[in-house]
Amino acid sequence: MKTIKVNIVTPDGPVNESEADMVIASTETGEIGILPDHIAMVAPLQIGALRLIKDNKSLNIAVHGGFIEVRPDVITVLAQHAELASDIDLARAERAAKRAEQELQEKTDKQDMLLAELDLKRAVNRINVHKMN
The missing domain is CATH 2.60.15.10 (F0F1 ATP synthase delta/epsilon subunit, N-terminal)
Structure with missing residues (x-):
């Protein structure tokens, strides 16, 4: 092929x-x-x-x-x-996801919320890709 x-x-x-x-x-x-x-x-x-x-x-x-x-x-x-x-540190990605979720709940500024949402998406992506392995 x-x-x-x-x-x-x-x-x-x-x-x-x-x-x-x-x-x-x-x-x-x-x-x-x-x-x-x-x-x-x-x-x-x-x-x-x-x-x-x-x-x-x-x-x-x-x-x-x-x-x-x-x-x-x-x-x-x-x-x-x-x-x-194979290089993703799952524990670190999970900590980053929890931190981003907390920031989303605590932030009121729209820009800060968007940044926290991006952090959460990246952490969840790393977790999902690690689990695909």
């Missing part, structure tokens, strides 16, 4: 470089599946899981925003933050 090269990069540097039979990403307009020779496109990513499927095995990555660029032979993910499921 033909594969597609996948590069995941953050401002801190490369997170993963591999090949996949299929990539599933959460974009702003919904979840998309990408196979080799896919038409070229660029889409904004939302906070969610990025799944790289190769030989019926899935590599799960928590992605917190950014963009996915698809070309027929390579996919590049430019993420604000990305973390392999």
